Amino acid sequence: MTISTATTDFVAAQRVNRRNTFLLLAILTLLAASIGYLVGWFLGADDRGPRLLSHGGVIGAALMASASIGWSLVSLAVSDKMVLGMASAKDIDKADAPQLFNVVEEMSIAAGVPMPRVMVLETDALNAFATGASVQRGTIVVTRGLLNTLSRDELQGVVAHEMAHIANLDTRYMVMVGVTVGLIALVCDMALRTLNWGGSAHNRSSSGNKKDSGGAAILIILLLVIAILAPLAAKAVQFAVSRQREYLADATSVQFTRNPNGLISALQKLADKAAPFPGVSHATQHLFIVNPVQDFTKDTPALLATHPDIEDRIARLRNLGS
Template sequence: MNFMRTTILIAGMTALFMGVGYLVGGTGGMGIAFVVALGMNAFAYWNSDKMVLSMQGARELDPRSAPQLYDLTARLAENAGIPMPRLYLMDSAQPNAFATGRSPDKGVVAITRGLVQNLSMDEVGAVIAHELAHIKNRDSLTMTITATLAGAISMLAQFGLFFGGRNNDSPVGFIGTIAMVILAPIAAMLVQMAVSRTREYQADKDGALICRDPLALASALGKITAMARRTPNMAAERAPAMAHMYIANPLSGQRMDNLFATHPNPANRIAALEAMAGEISGGGGGATPRAQVYVDPDRPRTTPNWRTPGTRPRDAGEHRGPWG
């Protein structure tokens, strides 16, 4: 259902682009705008991982600096059937995470210090599984396509204002041109946001299957949403255009699942995951067994030592997840 919805939304944006292009400059104007937008977004697609990680001040983790977390991610990636992504840590107290990379072979998962400090290990694993789902589903490519079309539509609308005001033979007339300049970019933005919300629902579903624990992801989303509202993410505030990349909205506002929201309503996402848990447990609505497939029962469980140097130590007795 989510795949079909994404396909329909992208097809609708493509039709909008072709319609606006034809009204502005026929096939020639349509092609020029598309090539320009494609070039801009191709550059962003090939370099987005480097740009966003640099802007977020993220540093790469490896098996020596974060053995337990690295092992957890590797096991989840194996469950997902994709290569081990590069793993990064962002120095933010707000619990959050995002994925980037132009293909599963170039996947990147970035998590915040607040995520590993405030969530249990199974919840952290569920969040990573959600991000791995984005990588597996090539959502970076999907969002690049929608960004290309949205940018092309905005360019065409601006061309329409320039040429429409000087061409009395414009098929939509001067008033129609003004309306197109205003409404076409808004329509493209709404479709782009709808695609983003659809991909989040799909990543929730696929991430829950990867970690085999929908309730862990539901619990993580509840904690992340509650803490994000009172813990600012300054890196995200400085680059609000990247907010849609995170598992939960890192910015203030956008509390409702409305047309202008980049993320679905957390309550709706949690309800969907709880329903999924009920289906897995046999439809009785009971809790899903915590499979924790990323834990090798033959290996000893030790206290995790992947916490960032200099970060707040945990209080005695504080819950740290399945490793104690």
């Protein structure tokens, strides 16, 4: 069965997806800078009490924004090597899996991107993922179980999904989002630890002035609330981006293959056999076509779900072009 894409503007969807990702990155970086400002504001407060414009806060915001951008750039340079090393992925030759290489070559032509590196994970579990900071550095990894189980059409649907992640630059953006979220969580944890000793110090320094003490107390409460809620909000944003990118990669897979049935059938098999395996962790679970660590349903809280419900993904694929 072929499918018409007349009712689905993939190019526009990809353009909106990239724009929204840049916006989210900007928001996360602003959040990180705001937390840095509050921490610097808190640490820089003296016996005169906290002031709205804080020299320490400006320094903290600048440090956080710089760290977010710098850490992201460094991560982009080494993230693919780290992920492949953690997963214990192995290079294979075309002679080892001629059908896989043939499918990858077809989908790279359909996507208009260079032929990616092809690797295999030696596990019976069914799964796959893509990585790479650019389309020129793309890598597609599939498990041995997936190679031994899926038909050619099913394999093509999975490879096209992973090729979509490379073509849409999902692999780059998710690294940057993940780094920023991790930085926010790290600094908020440090802020909470700082409150254990910083709060008592401020109370002692301002014990003779009720007005100053009240201002310091308000600042401590504000910092405490943000330090607790900011990492949760940032993680929710990260997972929301991940879920939307899975939907778009599914749709783009159909754009490349013109056949939704292959990916639909593959997802049904993956849902039954996407078990955990050595090398996968909570740090890499969001990269896979289906989460190998835990199952998600429509009732799963958004904060915990890295992937959409598979039944929902299948329903959307069936509705494409209808």
